[in-house]
Amino acid sequence: MAALPVPAIHTLIKEDQVSGIAIHGWTVRSNKTSILNSQEIDLATADLGIPIPEMIFGNNFLSIEHTSGFKLEFKALPALALVDQSSTSSDLIKVSYAREWFDKRSMANQEHITDVIKPYDWTYTTKYNGTNSSPQSQMQFHPESGAAIDIEQLKRPDPILFYDENILFEDELADNGTAVLTTKVRVMPSCFLILLRFFLRVDDVLFRIHDTRIYHRFETNTIVRECSTRESSYRDTRARIPRSKGDDLSLLLDSNWVSSQLPEQASQVEVALLE
Incomplete structure (x- = not known):
């Protein structure tokens, strides 16, 4: 009879608004709290120089830390600091999708859309991929063409020791769509996977x-970060809804389904090393 695998020694964390897990020298924490209050919003707006999203969870975070000193955090305000504030940033979508955009603006019931055209990227698009405060240079991420996330390992039916989802910010774009930044973390006995998604x-x-996906297999010294950008027109994406759905557009609200339909525009794989 084959020997049963030895279960991973771990400790679950539950402290006020923080949940998490400690395992194999790693500590994973997810902090969930309410949206910023008016004073915090004023401070954040002044610091960033742009109006912040309608729902800003500026005190929420996901962090991973290793006993070697490696530390990576995901937070809303550093993500918003990367929003384009150039003089032409608010015109980028109009340039790329001019006909659709101007047709939409010309609709009588959408006149208020002009209110969101400001000298910053009002879609809050950000390519934020985490805040790395690790002390050693090798613990910073560097491009690595031969690295990859072990998809086959992630497909295994291993038990999930810890799972959490967290919203960092969300905005309905003046009732014309949505921009949302979220984190998900999944910790198994052999590895962990983090997904930071801007949708x-x-x-x-x-x-x-x-x-942005962060993957680490325990008892190795490699952390893999994979970043990818996908984009397509609303019309082309909607056309991919199965005919069996009829007029049901609910799939367009599902970021996982939408992601599976969008062509990849760019991707990069990076690696950081533990001591």
């Missing part, structure tokens, strides 16, 4: 997704 839907115009 953008501008109704009748476009879909855009920027994903």
Whole structure:
């Protein structure tokens, strides 16, 4: 009879608004709290120099830390600091999808859309991929063409020791779509996987997704970060809804389904090393 695998020694964390797990020298924490209050919003707006999203969970975070000193965090305000604030940033979607955009603006019931055109990227598009505060240079991420996330390992029916989802910010774009930044973490006995996802839907115009995945197999010294950007027009994405769905557009609200339909625009794999 084959020997049963030895279960991973781990400790679950539950402290006020923080949940997490400690395993194999790693500590994973997810902090969930309410949206920023008015004073915090004023401070964040002044610091960033742009109006912040309608729902900003500025005190939420997901963090992973190793006993070697490696530390990576995912938070809303550093992500928003990467939003384009150039003088032409608010015109980028109009340039790429001019006909759809101007047709939408010309609709009588959408006149308020002009209110969101400001000298910053009002879609809050960000390619934020985490804040790395690790002390050693090798613990910073560097491009590595031969590295990859072990998809086959992730497909195994291993038990999930810890799972959590967290919203960092969300905005409905003046009722014309949604922009949302979320984290998901899954910890198994052999590895962990983190997904940071920026999901953008501008109704009748476009879909855009920027994903950052962090993967680590325990008892190795390699952390893999995979970043990818996907984008397509709203019309082309909607056309991919199965005919069996009829007029049901609910799939367009599902970021996982939308992601599976969008062509990849760019991707990069990076690696950081533990001591």
